Amino acid sequence: MKIAGLTWWRNNYGSVLQAYALQRVMNEFENIDYEILNQYSGKVASVDNFYHKIKTFGIRKTIHRIVWKFGTKKLRDRNRALQKFVDEELKISDKRYKVNYIDSANGCYDGFICGSDQIWNPELASLDSIYWLTFVKTGKLKIAYAPSIGIDQVTKEQRKMIRDNLNTFNAVSCREESGRNLISSIMGTEDCETVLDPTLLAERSVWDHICPPRRFTEKYIFVYLLRGTKQQRKLIELYAGFINLKIVTMPFLDNEHINKYDRKFGDIKYWDASPSDFISVIRHAEAVFTDSFHCMIFSCLYHRKFYLFPKIGAHQMNRLTDLQNMLHISPRMLEDNATVRDILSMKAIDWNIVDDIIREKRMKSKSYLKKALGMA
CATH class of the missing domain: 3.40.50 (Rossmann fold)
Structure with missing residues (x-):
């Protein structure tokens, strides 16, 4: 069939x-x-796709998206890494x-x-x-x-x-x-x-199969914020300084909400990660800070201690809180007034329970x- x-x-x-x-x-x-x-058209960067985006989002937003994807070499490298994975790993219909x-x-x-x-x-x-x-x-x-x-x-x-x-x-x-x-x-x-x-x-074996070796030799915390605020990033910096670990981050992930503080945030800026690299950098992190549903999922699959930042809007939050509740994980959300003490005092996750539920x-x-x- x-x-x-x-x-x-x-x-x-x-x-x-x-x-x-x-x-x-x-x-x-x-x-x-x-x-x-x-x-879609065959490649992200195509004339056909350009006209489709204009029709869907309008000229101004389309230009904004193009600048976000291709405006610098580092962003172009990220886009190429994503495209390479799609070309090699996804079975897409020949016909569009x-x-x-x-x-x-x-x-x-x-x-x-x-x-x-x-x-x-x-x-x-x-x-x-x-x-x-x-x-x-x-x-x-x-x-x-x-x-x-x-x-x-x-x-x-x-x-x-x-x-x-x-x-x-x-x-x-x-x-x-x-x-x-x-x-x-x-x-x-x-x-x-x-x-x-x-x-x-x-199964986790699927991800093990495509997950490349550890990219960074020194211990680190991984930060994956699609949006996030300057205040949240400063809290992470305080935590990283307290436990004496480097910060690995992927800057400018959401083209609609680019945070200028990302320019200086993080000790290692991982621009050109492929989807496989994304899994690997989570797998080998000492801790993960995120507002991303899928980053949370891979943190759970690889038993990584993780902390969440709120999404804007109740329905956006549901994705994180529903998953947290389903896996019987105690609250991991860090509110605006959170401190390093709050992070350190957060209850450890029982991964045996999580694995059984999954x-x-x-x-x-x-x-x-x-x-x-x-x-x-």
């Missing part, structure tokens, strides 16, 4: 790695031929499916899976986008695997659109419990299941996929 996946699979480490993870898991199943549907003729994909595949990432967030993609599989013809398999809806409330009109979309699915799931509750209330049933993000669904939920999530594919 030939299955196509619809997701975000470039531009940042989390998106690329979750796409890779679902690809690996899907291709473990017998008689399943899975590939990721190509909704633009929105206006994506329905032609029905002739090539037996079914479609949408997910993971925030592809269902109405603030990031419209409710009639391809990520709701609205183009799929009757009789084709339609499965949602761990998409994130990313919001807590919907309007009456949004509720109707979401319900109409999901009534055509063979199987519906969500990544966060808060999202599952919202979708269940919209559908009026309990058919929506909570499943693991693909990066947790894949194993149990991994089995349930794979069972969900197998059932949805008609294999159970």
Whole structure:
């Protein structure tokens, strides 16, 4: 059975790695031929992609994004490292499916899976986008695997659109419990299941296989802030000085919210990390500070002591707090008035409990996929 996946699979480490993870898991199943549907142009830096971005975001924001990605050699190096991983590790459809003729994909595949990432967030993609599989013809398999809806409330009109979309699915799931509750209330049933993000669904051996050796010989703490504030970075500097460790950081990760303090922050600025390097630098860190969902996941997989900074907006916070609650991890959030003493006094994580929960939920999530594919 030939299955196509619809997701975000470039531009940042989390998106690329979750796409890779679902690809690996899907291709473990017998008689399943899975590939990721190509909704993008072949390369990030292309004329076709440039015009698409202008149409989607407008000229001003598009120019801003281009400067962020390609404005300096270091940013270009990061982009090349991401592209190289995509080219070598992801199985992308040879044919590109633009929105206006994506329905032609029905002739090539037996079914479609949408997910993971925030592809269902109405603030990031419209409710009639391809990520709701609205183009799929009757009789084709339609499965949602761990998409994130990313919001807590919907309007009456949004509720109707979401319900109409999901009534055509063979199987519906969500990544966060808060999202599952919202979708269940919209559908009026309990058919929506909570499943693991693909990066947790894949066995740790998958990540061990692509994880390169330790990059930095001296001990360090790793800081991965998509946004973050000057105040948060100064707290990390105080902590690093107190325990006498270097800071490894990846500057300017979110093009919409570049923090100028990043220019001076960190002892080692790791600009050109590939997705594999991203895993490695987490794996070998003494501690991790982050506001990233996927950085938190890999910290858990590799038993790294980690600390969280709040996201802006309750629905953005849900991704972090839902995962924390699911894994029975005591609160790791550092608020604005946090001190080094607060960091040092934070309760240690029981990794045996975390591992047991991941194993149990991994089995349930794979069972969900197998059932949805008609294999159970």
